[in-house]
Amino acid sequence: MGIGTSTRRLHGAALALLLAATSAVAVGAASPAQATPETSLRHIVPAPVKVTPRPGVTYSLTAGARIQTQPGSADARKVGEYAAELLRPATGYRLPVSSGVTPRGVTLLLVGADPKVGQEGYQLDVTPWGVVIRARAAAGLFAGVQTLRQLLPAKIEAKTRQSGPWTVPGGSVLDYPRFGHRGAMLDVARHFFSVDEVKRYIDQIAAYKVNYLHLHLADDQGWRIEIKSWPRLATYGGSVEIGPGEGALYYTQEQYKGLVKYAGSRGITIIPEIDMPGHTNAALASYPELNCDGVAPPLYDGTEVGFSSLCIDKPITYKFVDDVLRELAALTPGPFLHIGGDEAHSTSEPDFKTFMDKVLPLVAKHGKLAMGWHEFVKTNPATSAVPQFWGTETVDADVAAAAARGNKILMSPAVKAYLDMKYDENFPLGQDWAALIEVKDAYDWNPGAYLKDVPESAIRGVEAPLWTETLADSSDLEQMAFPRLPAIAELGWSPQSTHNWDDFSKRLAYQAPRWKAGGVKFYPSTQVNWVK
């Protein structure tokens, strides 16, 4: 890559210029800094709406830099603290955070942004004196900080002190998302992931401007969230996982609240899912009375799907669902509860409808909107319900009819967006029932024009699900998510006009040194000419 070579060749000269520029800035002279940055405004993932490089201009973060935030805004202050936490380990600088508006160092403002940026967008300007990010809400500042992060040298991701210079290329960015919902899903039921492992994933997806994390909290193999009114769900139903794992494999409500809060500090809303009426063996095993025959099945640690169902005719089933949704709603600041509804192969069609007709009002009763796998549109849910399309075809009459009625669809086509699919037949992790998905396959589709008779106006956004039948630790998750998660995140954020595989693959190539510096495992697909 041209940039890498010229950086090395010009290193000495650039350093001299940088020193001259730094001292010029120190005495307040107005001449632009002249260091050669390692990064480019043209390499951001996801691609911004508009970038305007200012060649020859750079800013270098120095030991005395401050982070200033919008006076009077506690939200802006929090983003400032987050930015400082991000930048301190590798720079070793103090980076004190204070309220202020001078365009020196890093400044996060909630005034002056173009109204076009909306609630999640931002403008970022790099001058010789600093980086100014302007937005209309904290989410926009947060997104701007993620962009700034990619404009700093890759070693900014290191957790230990590195040597500078910390040079950022001059210019400006105007940026806002195509869709309001850019999601990732993590299945913590098939394999359990600890609070720290989930936090790690949250940090990784936040870097690509993902704003929702859907947690698949219950399935045949495990129930992973403490429910105080039905304690055995977690203590017994959450005691196994696929494979040899055993123990307290669930989150207490306190731990879960911590996750929700941590995600919030990364601009991410958690969507909890309790899958039902199928995928419920862990619940059925925990309480015999939930079974039609009153007999609890054994716990299950295999990988089959579609064999379990809640008992549709028993009143206690709805008492159970009501209690679970009430406790879950109380833990959930976000608007959605996901009620699953997929692969209910052991529930008859009329029973499935009876079940959803009783359960959808319970979601509303607890003040939430329903999200469900797309099968649930057959039951004609309210237009505020969000169907999540996970099919393998590009035609689905029921989903198209729901879109026509006004439901907004979340797109997770299994052949494109499923991060648990193998990259190729030799890849040791993952499954292949939907497709083999290389990074180009994950990228090369248009969520706004994918499903027949579902126009872009009916699309809520995209989500990349990560099912974990074959994935047991963070290293496994990372190898599946990277580089495909950034591809799906870009489909959710960037305007369709920027969509171009050659350009994306070049930008993606620059993420590799960041992952290496940050200790993120990734699959080095041969489709990308990775930057060393």
Ligand code: TNX
């Ligand atoms: C199908 S996708 C499932 C999950 C599995 C996944 C594995 C969906 C809504 N259901 O139960 O984990 O395939 O790829």
